[in-house]
Amino acid sequence: MPTDPRETFSRSADRYLKSTDHRAGPDLETIRDAARRILPRVTLDVATGAGHALRVAAPFSAFCLAQDLTLEMLKVTREHLASVGIEGVSCIQSRADGIPVGDGCVDLVLCRIACHHFPSVPAFLGEVRRILSPEGILLLIDSLAPSDVDGDRFINTVERIRDPSHVRSLDREQWRDHIKGSGLRVKEEKKFERRHPFDEWVERVGLKGAGLRALEREFVEAPEHIKDQFHIEISETGQVLSYTDEKIIFVAGR
Amino acid sequence: MAIDKELLEILACPKCKGPIELQEDGKGLTCDTCRLRYRIEDDIPIMLIDEAEEI
Numbered sequence: 001m002p003t004d005p006r007e008t009f010s011r012s013a014d015r016y017l018k019s020t021d022h023r024a025g026p027d028l029e030t031i032r033d034a035a036r037r038i039l040p041r042v043t044l045d046v047a048t049g050a051g052h053a054l055r056v057a058a059p060f061s062a063f064c065l066a067q068d069l070t071l072e073m074l075k076v077t078r079e080h081l082a083s084v085g086i087e088g089v090s091c092i093q094s095r096a097d098g099i100p101v102g103d104g105c106v107d108l109v110l111c112r113i114a115c116h117h118f119p120s121v122p123a124f125l126g127e128v129r130r131i132l133s134p135e136g137i138l139l140l141i142d143s144l145a146p147s148d149v150d151g152d153r154f155i156n157t158v159e160r161i162r163d164p165s166h167v168r169s170l171d172r173e174q175w176r177d178h179i180k181g182s183g184l185r186v187k188e189e190k191k192f193e194r195r196h197p198f199d200e201w202v203e204r205v206g207l208k209g210a211g212l213r214a215l216e217r218e219f220v221e222a223p224e225h226i227k228d229q230f231h232i233e234i235s236e237t238g239q240v241l242s243y244t245d246e247k248i249i250f251v252a253g254r
Numbered sequence: 255m256a257i258d259k260e261l262l263e264i265l266a267c268p269k270c271k272g273p274i275e276l277q278e279d280g281k282g283l284t285c286d287t288c289r290l291r292y293r294i295e296d297d298i299p300i301m302l303i304d305e306a307e308e309i
Binding site: 090098100 | 257260261266269271274292295296298299300301302303
């Protein structure tokens with residue numbers, strides 16, 4: 001059973017603010033472009049983390065709402081956005097499958113690198129369907145599991161060892177099925193790669209000791225085709241340096 | 255900082271999705287339908303059903 005994400009994120013909120021995995025990326029450009037095009041009256045960032053998505057959407061949004069399950073994350077988000085001159089962002093603590101917003105109120109829903117922690121992706125997407133305005137847009141970005149069994153097993157295994165609150169990274173077909181099943185329609189999708197420097201990746205969640213050794217072992221002892229698939233880099237002395245996975249961006253609407 | 259007027263306009267009870275009201279003292283939000291009170295901590299509404307108080 002995955003653990004409560006609050007156990008991980010309440011003690012690592014600051015590290016998500018500094019994380020190179022979260023501070024930048026082509027997905028932020030996609031978010032900025034969408035917000036610029038839509039000019040939303042209300043933008044909601046679900047599982048805001050440290051607020052990186054709102055940082056780029058806020059200049060084009062009349063009102064921004066940051067949602068997260070973890071109070072510490074929301075406080076980091078508020079400080080982060082204020083530090084870059086973005087004031088007036090409201091925050092709410094809630095579950096992603098119980099969003100406390102009225103029907104049809106939101107023009108732009110963002111959810112960036114978070115869904116793999118949700119206990120029920122269909123329940124979350126059902127909430128998005130409910131709160132989106134008729135012309136509203138969901139921009140969903142998450143880790144993409146490979147469609148082959150070995151690749152799927154590897155990435156979900158290492159993610160769970162690293163962070164016990166990891167539930168599951170989905171493959172492209174599973175994502176499409178969930179989005180369609182919620183009554184939303186995929187309007188656009190694109191993939192991009194992200195290289196994860198190993199030390200930062202594990203330090204961000206505070207992994208140490210036996211857990212860290214077990215995680216290193218998964219990478220070092222991975223079959224060659226998995227090492228190739230995830231571009232796993234290992235030093236001559238046997239230290240894991242990095243791996244690369246795929247992320248997917250879905251643009252969906254009603 | 256207090257709860258924004260814009261936020262109050264769109265906020266709903268996470269249980270019934272119906273309207274909620276800001277308490278006069280500004281320390282909580284109530285849903286008359288569910289008879290629940292959601293506290294506000296550091297200007298952040300705690301909209302978790304399992305942390306709400308019955309009223």
